[in-house]
Amino acid sequence: MAFYSSLSGTSKSLLLTACLFFTISFFQYIASLPLFANSLALRADCLSMFIDGLSYLGNLAADMNTDPRSKKQMELVVAGLSLTLLLGFTLVFFFDALNEVFSQSISHDDDTVNAKIVLAFALLGLLFDLISLAAFYCLSDSSLLSFFMPKSLDTQQPVEQVVDEKAKDLN
Numbered sequence: 001m002a003f004y005s006s007l008s009g010t011s012k013s014l015l016l017t018a019c020l021f022f023t024i025s026f027f028q029y030i031a032s033l034p035l036f037a038n039s040l041a042l043r044a045d046c047l048s049m050f051i052d053g054l055s056y057l058g059n060l061a062a063d064m065n066t067d068p069r070s071k072k073q074m075e076l077v078v079a080g081l082s083l084t085l086l087l088g089f090t091l092v093f094f095f096d097a098l099n100e101v102f103s104q105s106i107s108h109d110d111d112t113v114n115a116k117i118v119l120a121f122a123l124l125g126l127l128f129d130l131i132s133l134a135a136f137y138c139l140s141d142s143s144l145l146s147f148f149m150p151k152s153l154d155t156q157q158p159v160e161q162v163v164d165e166k167a168k169d170l171n
Contacts, residue, residue: 007064009139014060017132021053024128028121037117040100044093048086049125055082 007015025046032042058078065071 010136011060011063013132013135013139014056014063016135018053018056018060020128020132021049021056024121024124025050025053028125031117031121037114037121038111039113039118040093040097042118042121044089045121045125047089047093051082051085051089054085055079058082 004012004015028042028046028049031037032039032046055078058081059075062071062074062078065074
């Protein structure tokens with residue numbers, strides 16, 4: 001518990017979100033099997049959420065990094081790796097679905113998808129997203145909105161000046 005209490009608010013949010021996404025991924029994979037929902041789409045979403053969970057862990061590692069330069073590099077590497085994996089697995093599931101749709105040898109007797117299970121996981125996924133958003137809003141050290149807002153709301157800074165300030169902050 002000492003480890004958790006020493007984390008920043010952003011790190012706590014990332015850890016909570018990763019745990020939520022890994023939890024739903026595990027149960028969603030089981031539910032996607034033919035014995036239950038029989039849904040390839042649910043299985044693809046499960047993998048996507050698992051990759052998101054890994055991305056949150058990668059960003060947690062970046063957030064815990066004390067060197068600002070390598071922290072930004074880690075964030076970029078995690079984002080790039082996450083996008084590459086998501087694109088790759090999306091293509092795999094896309095071609096698998098095409099193969100299933102156009103294959104003549106597939107028996108369509110057991111193709112029934114249990115829509116109630118799929119809908120239940122869709123709603124559970126939305127709930128987990130809302131919990132994650134609330135955690136980031138309540139715990140994070142800085143908000144996304146503050147990144148785009150000028151330092152002083154009293155002055156009417158031109159957009160270019162605000163962008164220049166933010167660019168300098170990133171370097």
